[in-house]
Amino acid sequence: MVQIKEGKNKILVTVLTPEQKVFEGLVDFISIPAKSGSIGILPKHLPLIAKLKIGILKLVKDGEPVYIGICRGHFEFFNDRARILTERAIITTFEERQSVIDELRKQHDITQEITDETRLVIQAIAEIKSLRQ
Numbered sequence: 001m002v003q004i005k006e007g008k009n010k011i012l013v014t015v016l017t018p019e020q021k022v023f024e025g026l027v028d029f030i031s032i033p034a035k036s037g038s039i040g041i042l043p044k045h046l047p048l049i050a051k052l053k054i055g056i057l058k059l060v061k062d063g064e065p066v067y068i069g070i071c072r073g074h075f076e077f078f079n080d081r082a083r084i085l086t087e088r089a090i091i092t093t094f095e096e097r098q099s100v101i102d103e104l105r106k107q108h109d110i111t112q113e114i115t116d117e118t119r120l121v122i123q124a125i126a127e128i129k130s131l132r133q
Contacts, residue, residue: 008098011030011042015057016086017088022066022068022091027059027066028060028063031041031057036050047078048095049076050075052084053072054070057069067091
C-alpha cells in the first residue's frame with residue numbers, strides 16, 4: 001500500500017477494473033475524461049464524484065505523464081485520494097493514445113451493441129409477421 005506522507009502535495013491514485021488493479025501510485029496531477037468534459041485535479045481539490053466516458057486518463061507523476069485509456073466508469077476524489085473504477089484500462093503512450101481510444105470504442109461502444117441488438121429484434125419480428133401470412 002502506498003502511503004501519503006504529511007506535507008507532500010501528492011494524490012494517491014488507484015485505477016481498478018473488474019479483473020485487476022492497473023495503477024496505484026502518488027501523482028501530482030490528474031486529468032479525467034468525465035462525461036461532462038475533461039476535469040483537472042490537483043492536490044487539495046474539493047471532493048468530487050464523476051461519471052467517466054471512453055477516453056484518456058492522464059496522470060503526472062514526478063513531472064512525467066502516464067496515459068491510461070479507460071472505458072467508462074466512475075471517478076471518486078476525497079482527501080487527496082482518487083479512485084477510478086472502469087470497465088477496462090490500458091496503459092499507453094502519448095503517441096498511441098488515439099489508437100487506444102479507437103480500440104476501446106470499437107470493443108465497448110454501447111451504441112453499437114444496442115444497434116446490433118435492435119437489428120436482431122427487428123429481424124425476429126419480421127420473421128414472426130411472415131409466418132402469420
